[in-house]
Amino acid sequence: xxxxxxxxxxxxxxxxxxxxxxxxxxxxxxxxxxxxxxxxxxxxxxxxxxxxxxxxxxxxxxxxxxxxxxxxxxxxxxxxxxxxxxxxxxxxxxxxxxxxxxxxxxxxxxxxxxxxxxxxxxxxx
Numbered sequence: 001x002x003x004x005x006x007x008x009x010x011x012x013x014x015x016x017x018x019x020x021x022x023x024x025x026x027x028x029x030x031x032x033x034x035x036x037x038x039x040x041x042x043x044x045x046x047x048x049x050x051x052x053x054x055x056x057x058x059x060x061x062x063x064x065x066x067x068x069x070x071x072x073x074x075x076x077x078x079x080x081x082x083x084x085x086x087x088x089x090x091x092x093x094x095x096x097x098x099x100x101x102x103x104x105x106x107x108x109x110x111x112x113x114x115x116x117x118x119x120x121x122x123x124x125x
Contacts, residue, residue: 028086031100034079038071046070048079049093057093 033039033049040046041055044063057079060070070076079091088094 028100031083031088031094031097034076034083038067047093048076048091049097051097052093057091 031049033051037050038046039048039050039052040062043055044061045055046059046062046067047055048057048059057075059075059079060073062070065073079094082088082090083094083100086100088097088100094100
């Protein structure tokens with residue numbers, strides 16, 4: 001399986017392994033970001049993902065709307081439905097993201113994420 005460098009903006013996918021150069025997107029992993037995270041930028045804008053560093057997919061603004069209205073708003077519902085339907089390409093910020101197809105850096109399943117967090121040693125300094 002190829003190992004890729006991933007940056008938050010999804011603009012640089014460099015194969016770090018000696019494996020195949022082409023990305024093989026066969027296994028879909030549901031992105032958890034819009035179901036568990038509420039990412040707010042410095043202007044109070046709520047964006048769809050913590051990787052949306054340019055605030056391109058704005059769901060609302062906490063200075064103008066309630067958190068409840070944004071969390072249950074039309075754009076957030078659309079984002080969640082697209083990801084559940086395995087159609088990240090329908091959302092601008094998700095098009096270039098590798099997480100739905102390659103899994104996150106922490107693991108594909110909740111068990112893998114827990115195992116990697118506690119036993120990989122990356123969190124220990």
